[in-house]
Amino acid sequence: MSAHTLEEPAFSGLAERHRRELHVHCYRMLGSFEDAEDTVQETLLRAWRRRETFEGRSTVRAWLYRIATNACLDRLARTRPGPATGGEVPWLQPYPDRLLDELPAGDADEPETAAVARETIELAYLVAVQHLAPRPRAVLILRDVLGWPAKDVAELLGDSVNSVNSALQRARAGMREHLPAQRQDWTTGAEDTATRDLVRRFTEASVATDIPALAAMLRDDVRCSMPPTPGLFIGRDAVVQDWTESGFEGMRGLRGIETSVNRQPAVAFYHWRPSEAAYLPLTLDVLRITGGAITEITTFSADRFHGLGLPEQLRG
Template sequence: MTEVDEPTFSAMTERHRRELHVHCYRMLGSFEDAEDTVQETFLRAWRRRETFEGRSTFRAWLYRIATNACLDLLAKRRPEPATGGEVLWLQPYPDRLLDQVPADDADEPETLAVARETIELAYLVALQHLAPRPRAVLILRDVVGWPAKEVADLLGDSVNSVNSALQRARAGMREHLPAERQDWTTAGADDPETLELVRRYTDACVATDIDAITALLSDDVRFSMPPVPGLHVGRDAVVSTWVEAGFQGMPRMRVLTTSANRQPAIAAYLWQDESAAYLPLAMDVLHVEDGKVAEIVTFDHEQFARFGLPERLEEAS
């Protein structure tokens, strides 16, 4: 491909940007690191364009480069996988950007289910507990759908090694996900019952009504606030954490609903007298099971911009 000019090559790569970004996000767990890695992927692809000989698709060639770029970054920044059920570098992924990923079989329910299940935060957290190479094997085999031979060629391993790594990775995922898929998947952020639960949760948050919120939580609810360390498990433990943090004494709030990682999310704004406006506070991404909030992952207000959320909310008239 040495004859192609840079604008043409750029156009060829750009059409794959979003799906490569999602692939890198699964590998890395960080939206920002995924952005950096996609840029590195495109740079490497341009510099090595003569190595594309057409034996595989251009898309597969880019996936090879992106996967290796992720492995290089993981070796440099995170030599050890996550531990303890929490991922301090975890960041949410806006659904409005996930919608940009082309769907080859958008009409197939199974395809849609797999896409949702492999982008939920619970799945991302479990992935980050795997060592980098088994993580890459599992994503390429179980999510992207590559044959073992192609994964082996990418990693410079034998097919037997890839199959062994896949078995270890699947076992590792089972340690960090409930045993049955239906126990951890959701009906989706736009499910009517889920929307009603989110509405009640939102109203309770705005009212800082800790009793109302408590009634919406499952017995074994999990709560975390990456990058702040600490995974709180169980309704009493989670509520105690909020009470100690002074939730009930917070000033006026307003909340906007959004969605991240195919899960419902709420963006909270706190009234600030000096600004005479509601300013971004935090975002809760919710996991709903059996009509209860089963997990809450809270992210700081720096995430708001990529969700297209406003920088401030004025006083309602």
């Protein structure tokens, strides 16, 4: 495809075709759904303004990924003084599965399918990625997630192939340091009855504010966080102590809706408000489940409900 074929409406059609996977790419780079939205808009604006630079030597998809990656690196340079530290990512936001489902299913070898593979969209993966410096982060995602050749990544970043390979090794070492030893083993298949039962019991115990029942579902090394609020609680005792001191056990009037984000089970909780005669959004708990126990709970605030397509209130 030559430059003159990127006029409207051809450009709009191509941009729309690749918008979702570009958004997922920016989300991996940035860890924030909202920042990814803004960066995709910036990417498409840059692409339109520079459409004459597309010479057809690569696919339009690869050309857009180059622009998107550079837009992410520019945003990181402007807004983030450095990578995440200490296991926490204050800017982390969830990604709704309903939007991941917008990409058509296909062979595992197809680039669009690889772009949204479950194991690289889980929150644990996102958190680990955010602990990498921006350029090694870009190298890791382009090489290991998208499968780009080292020479193409080197061309994008203006580096040598040797530099790219070195950055990839550093990035992989960083990922090993920050990824959990056991990855998410949740599946959405009907056969995963044990996991579904655990999520149901977690929901019921949470609505009942039954801390002993909840504690029994946690692994000894469970991790809990609530971005952007600082604080990472590690271990069952620390998590239970936090729940107890926060007054959770005394809460009444909760309801929970099971859902999924980042290809993980999640529960949206609502709290009864007499003044509204309705249950209003409270928190979203995203669960990582390993070996039949809850290994991690990442809690997001009510402001994420709308973007996730969750009800704004529950009646009755």
